[in-house]
Amino acid sequence: MTFFVAALLVDAVGLGVTMARTAGWGCLAAVLLLVLLPPRISLTPGRLVVRDLFTTRVVLTDQLSALQWPADVSERVVLTDVRGTRAQPDFCLLRANPSLWLQLEADADESRRCGSLVRGTSCLDRLARRMDEEAARSVFRSSGIDQGLTVAVRGDGTAADLPTEVIRTASGSLEYRWEPRDGPVIVVLHGGHMRAGLSLGEKVYRAAGYSLLVPSRPGYGATDLSVGAAPEDFADAVAVLCGLLGIDQVEACAGVSAGGPTAVALAARHPDLVRRLVLESAVGPLSWPGAGTRRLGRVVFSPRSEGAVWRLTRWLLERRPEAALRMLLAELTTGRPQDVLDQLSGEHRAEAIALLSSMRSGRGFVNDLAQLGGGRRSWERRVVQPALVIASRRDGSVPYGHAVELARTLPRAELVDSEAAGHFVWFGPDRNRIEQLITAFLAQDATAGGG
Structure with a gap:
């Protein structure tokens, strides 16, 4: 006109x-x-509908046979389903509508899993990396962070995970790592950005010959949120998993950071299963995290942006490890980040870099923010087992007050101060002392009258 x-x-x-x-x-x-005149495009799970002036086409996005995105040639993504129906959504449309891209990516991954996508898997991976780059730029701009770097996302870059298995339940998939040994079972519930394939603080249990059961909490790894988004619901799911594996007693449940509430819930709701608790840097019966961290976490670690953020983190750790560690550790201490760095031995520094380079948030961290903001929970005072609570007074991620409240709330709790300069008590200068205390605690009598 x-x-x-x-x-x-x-x-x-x-x-x-x-x-x-x-x-x-x-x-x-x-x-x-x-x-x-641009066509009108709508996407629902499994169906991309393209309407122009005269025709309507429906592409089955969960049954794609080909996906093409010519490098440096076209801004259009060509989708072809198993029936031969084709659509060409514009890349700029996907970039401007993250929900559209996330659904398309999920459907394309389903096509890859079922084997119908025979051409274009490399294009899909390249497109996903490009979208991650765009999301990273958007996140850092909206967060007011000027990293002063060109975002370069190349490949996954994660360390090889320990072997895990996935069990299908009526409520969804649950991922876990099972390391059977001669000794009793320790269930380890890791904190934010962790999954079953990653290991932190488990050396003390392996050295003593304990068997390890390490599930991925909801939203992390391959565990669905539907398995039990709330700590008490996932605690019940872990109890069911123990039964399926033939585990009728757990010597200790170790709750780490944001995994602490689930560990306490497991002990409270299944006292015949769990004999004792080990809680390290654990979230307690207080609201967590602070309002500022909550707001920023919803943006930076949302399902839309977390992949790009962690890829950028790996890129920084590879090229500027000292500066990257200082930046990351600043959020984990109430003191100076340099003090945390100075405490790290060469071995611990390499371990921290490998761990931070392998983390992902999935949908888990946003779920943690939603579930752990309410503070005190009704089942905490029902715990009858002995508990060892380990924390640092300089923890900037989970304030020391959480440990104090845990020790006050749990009737048979012992509070141990770590000399670590921040959240990572596993890298503190007194870690050998802490591990000796854990070993001695596990050897005590856990019955009602025992220590």
């Missing part, structure tokens, strides 16, 4: 408006409208 009016205005001040010229300009405007 704008083109048509502009053409008539030009004629009015030039050659003059005639019926023939008006009809000609009208035809040309109509042709341009047909050519340039």
